[in-house]
Amino acid sequence: MSVTPADMLIEARDLKMDFPDHAAKSLFGAPPRTPVLKGINLSIRVGESVGIVGESGSGKTTLGRCLLRLHEPTAGQLLFSGSDYTHIDRSALQSLRPQMQMIFQDPHSSLNPRRRIGAIVAQPLLASGIETDRRQAKTRAIEALQRTGLGEEFADRYPHELSGGQRQRVGIARAIVCEPKFILADEIVSGLDVSTQAQILTLLRDLQREMGLSLAFISHDLSVVRVLCDRAVVMLQGEIVEEGRCEEVFDAPRSNYTRQLIDAVPLPDLDDDWLIREPEIQKEETGMDVKGKTVLVTGANRGIGRAYVEELISRGAAKIYAGVREVGSMGDAGDSVQEIKIDVTSPADVKAAEAACGDVHILINNSGVNTNDHLIAARDAGDARTEMETNYFGTLEMCRAFAPVLEKNNPGAIINMLSIAGRAPIPLMGSLSASKAALYSLTQSIRAELAPKGIQVVGVLPGAVDTRMTENFPGDKAAPTDIVKAVLDGLASGEADVYPDGMSAGIAAGLAADRPATLAELAGYV
Amino acid sequence: MSNTVLTIANLHAELRAGRKTGPGILRNVSLTVHQGEMHGLVGESGAGKSMIARAILGILPRSILISDGSIDCLGRQMVGLADSDRRKILGRDISLIPQDPLTALNPARRIGAQMTDVMRLHLGWSRARAHDAALALLNEVHIRDAEAVLRRYPHELSGGMRQRVLIATAFACEPKLIIADEPTTALDVTVQKQILRLLREMQNRHGTAILLVTHDLGVVAKMCRSLSVIHSGMIVEQGEVSDIVTRPEHAFTRALFAATPRYDRPADALSPVPGEVVRELEEKAATFDRARAGLS
Structure with a gap:
């Protein structure tokens, strides 16, 4: 058995995931499989927030979904507090679910328009069997809403009555209502205005510290990751190209790809040659080995x-x-x-x-x-x-x-x-x-x-x-x-x-x- | 500076409900764009920035009425212009680079057909001549294998390629003014930089004035010479980018800068826009509406 430090909450070891590529399918036989994750090693400590950055198609969303076991990985190992959940069955997963929750990208489509906010937030408690009494569940839902800055009165409203920022708060309340250990947040601020985004980020940061949550925060926006996360993981084409504490990664990036990503972010500063400047490409230490190529x-x-x-x-x-x-x-x-x-x-x-x-x-x-x-x-x-x-x-x-x-x-x-x-x-x-x-x-x-x-x-x-x-x-x-x-x-x-x-x-x-x-x-x- | 291409003066627009006019959408908006200049229009969603763009193009929703003010583009009054006259101008003197390149292109027609339409219509060019011009334009926006791209359908191109096609098309009839409505919002950050670079390159070459509508202060700081910050349908601050970026005067502009996360600053540097700043602006807007209601 491998050894896992006591404060390690989630570990992915050599995680691989591939999907059938139906576009490339020939007339007969199974479609070829495209690798989306090519052997990811990632660990998240208790109370740590990790930002997963990358551009579209980098595999960051697939990685997140694997961590929550919404996808079953093709190969590799997933550990939660040291115990393997890579291939566990539905019932075992169901008892794990309350400990790992998700906040969704789109606060419009992720809230059932026909249910009141109170019922939406109480749902995970009832579904997981943590609470069997509806009234008790609603009380806890209201507490969760209050923690996100929404008053009791919101419990009786419907999603369409709320603004985008308020809806995202509901999404957060639903994720924390079970008192989970781990939360996955996938691009949760990308559709929001700067002013709302700042509120949601500060809220999430405070909740994360207060509750000792482990957070995987997936984003294409490096600046947002810097605000919220202790550590950043940069992904490119299914692989991690750089990983480290945020200040290390953003102040002194080691990989050319990270440098390129950082350089492409337009900061609200005056910088006349930003547009024409190319990031400094440093020669990678190793060249290319022909083996396997x-x-x-x-x-x-x-x-x-x-x-x-x-x-x-x-x-x-x-x-x-x-x-x-x-x-x-x-x-x-x-x-x-x-x-x-x-x-x-x-x-x-x-x-x-x-x-x-x-x-x-x-x-x-x-x-x-x-x-x-x-x-x-x-x-x-x-x-x-x-x-x-x-x-x-x-x-x-x-x-x-x-x-x-x-x-x-x-x-x-x-x-x-x-x-x-x-x-x-x-x-x-x-x-x-x-x-x-x-x-x-x-x-x-x-x-x-x-x-x-x-x-x-x-x-x-x-x-x-x-x-x-x-x-x-x-x-x-x-x-x-x-x-x-x-x-x-x-x-x-x-x-x-x-x-x-x-x-x-x-x-x-x-x-x-x-x-x-x-x-x-x-x-x-x- | 001489050679103004676009002058908007004291523009008011209101929501129209039956015979009554409702709350204001644009309140006393004035702005000027000079030849060859890129002017940034920055605001949050619902601030009214897209409404200004649509008012210039004359494509405001029916429920919104321009009640006062003027939009002068190249000496022509755009407010109240007959549709038949407007059609002669749009795509020729004024063109649009839209936000979402996938929905802006017709999925059922080839790129070539969509690019040549505008030249055949406005310039009366033959199919062959327009085709050659489209090829040249695609080369200009650094598309390899332009001939093949002309034969493709929109879904066969990547997001960045589609945006290049739309930029090429926007410049097709040598317009004097281009309205770019969030042209890079849907793109990855490295692709965004390429597209911004291309936009600047094309603008320099053609001397076109561009009104860049965006929510991103960073994009404006890097791209524009002048800037208007808009909230609640009002321009809260306007001026040279170099001044506003270094010394924002209005409390809202300052708050917007403070609320923009930056990868080069520690987490605690971020502060949300204070409620009172927004409330103050909303009150100002309400007072303005009441005053106008008293007028009419």
């Missing part, structure tokens, strides 16, 4: 692409889409590899790939051409155009198509295969150098553009690699496998530009130290 590699059938596929398999990638010009060219690469026809210069192929590979986390833009041509000495600009078309525009179109997919499947990453030639022009391969320089600039630009969306962009600038593309290139060449290993290590440690071999690292160091001399030396080799 879905990866798309273009130009996968040979050279570096082929090495990627093999290395990804050995590092435990869940699925690899191998982008090839002709399906069948991969041979038998393994069960986790699926070939997909992509010519990056074909808009139709790119679009089809985007539709077919909706689960991709990492896009590796590896496809490229090298015509080994000069720029001026060439017969015409045809080769230069071909290289630009594939190396630059092909990569751009792939990035444009997949950025939304990667954002959705967060975390996401793009790896662009450039060349050291993009930073050190090689006369022999002028047109290649130019296209890779354009691609280098593209990579820097989209990195800035995609960072706020949580997409890591890695630029890889190898030197000569032993592939067919460089068969005419003299000198030492690095093995594709070594390049690929360096890149995936770089991805994992969150690097931006990777110089994966001795040659490229040397040139990069030289360029940084003394660019003209390095370029002159390079020209000498060629």
